[in-house]
Amino acid sequence: MPYAKNNDLDIYYEVHGEGEPLILIMGLGANGAVWEKHLDCYKEHFKCVIIDNRGVGLSSKPTGSYTTDEMASDVKSVMDELSIAKARVAGISMGGAIAQSLALNYPEMVQSLVLISTWAKCDLYAKKVFEHFKWNRVHTTPGEFMTTLHLWIFATKFFAENEAALAEGSQMADDNPAPQPQYAFDAQCDACLNHDKADQIGKIKVPCLVTIGDKDIFTPPAFSDYLHENLPNSEMIKFRDCGHAHHWEDLEAFNSSTLEFLKKN
Numbered sequence: 238m239p240y241a242k243n244n245d246l247d248i249y250y251e252v253h254g255e256g257e258p259l260i261l262i263m264g265l266g267a268n269g270a271v272w273e274k275h276l277d278c279y280k281e282h283f284k285c286v287i288i289d290n291r292g293v294g295l296s297s298k299p300t301g302s303y304t305t306d307e308m309a310s311d312v313k314s315v316m317d318e319l320s321i322a323k324a325r326v327a328g329i330s331m332g333g334a335i336a337q338s339l340a341l342n343y344p345e346m347v348q349s350l351v352l353i354s355t356w357a358k359c360d361l362y363a364k365k366v367f368e369h370f371k372w373n374r375v376h377t378t379p380g381e382f383m384t385t386l387h388l389w390i391f392a393t394k395f396f397a398e399n400e401a402a403l404a405e406g407s408q409m410a411d412d413n414p415a416p417q418p419q420y421a422f423d424a425q426c427d428a429c430l431n432h433d434k435a436d437q438i439g440k441i442k443v444p445c446l447v448t449i450g451d452k453d454i455f456t457p458p459a460f461s462d463y464l465h466e467n468l469p470n471s472e473m474i475k476f477r478d479c480g481h482a483h484h485w486e487d488l489e490a491f492n493s494s495t496l497e498f499l500k501k502n
Contacts, residue, residue: 254280264330268294292421380411392480450479
């Protein structure tokens with residue numbers, strides 16, 4: 238299986254498609270395979286690299302807290318392994334925070350950014366959400382916790398129209414024979430709540446697309462407004478009646494609009 242080495246860590250990745258490179262970075266608790274429905278679109282135009290972040294999937298799961306800077310160095314190790322000097326980068330939620338760190342720490346390696354449902358800095362409310370997620374995951378079954386996540390990341394319209402599919406997703410979490418270890422989930426939460434690039438974000442000069450659902454209660458639109466207002470070369474799309482997972486809730490429109498940006502930048 239394909240791994241990149243970052244010191245003593247093994248970072249798992251997969252490559253799909255051909256063309257100029259596009260790095261895809263997933264969010265909290267999810268492995269790279271969750272890009273599946275977007276990958277179907279992107280791989281027709283780009284050499285797509287999906288990555289299991291440290292702490293999840295087939296990558297190493299070290300103990301102790303993680304940071305988005307450390308996780309950005311994991312992404313760099315994959316790019317180095319594949320001899321990718323520069324790439325387009327897209328990141329969802331925690332993945333968007335990692336993408337910011339990658340662009341700030343290794344600016345020569347990033348051609349453009351798509352920042353999806355993410356933040357430059359957590360406010361107190363957001364920090365408490367992540368802390369409660371850690372507590373909640375300990376005290377519920379995997380399926381019950383998945384239902385909690387669904388309530389946070391999907392808007393009411395999608396939830397009402399996809400009740401059976403969401404229930405199936407919760408059951409799959411219960412049936413998962415190898416769930417993410419609690420300590421690794423906690424460490425990823427720490428990376429999320431401690432991410433703070435608010436005073437540095439203006440240093441990112443590459444073209445950026447910021448996307449957000451206008452009904453997102455997890456990473457509120459104000460977080461994306463801040464990114465858009467402080468990234469000097471950015472545009473923003475707000476998806477109507479969608480939540481944190483607008484990239485799933487309005488999949489076709491999301492894929493179309495992000496692909497258009499990526500092909501231009």
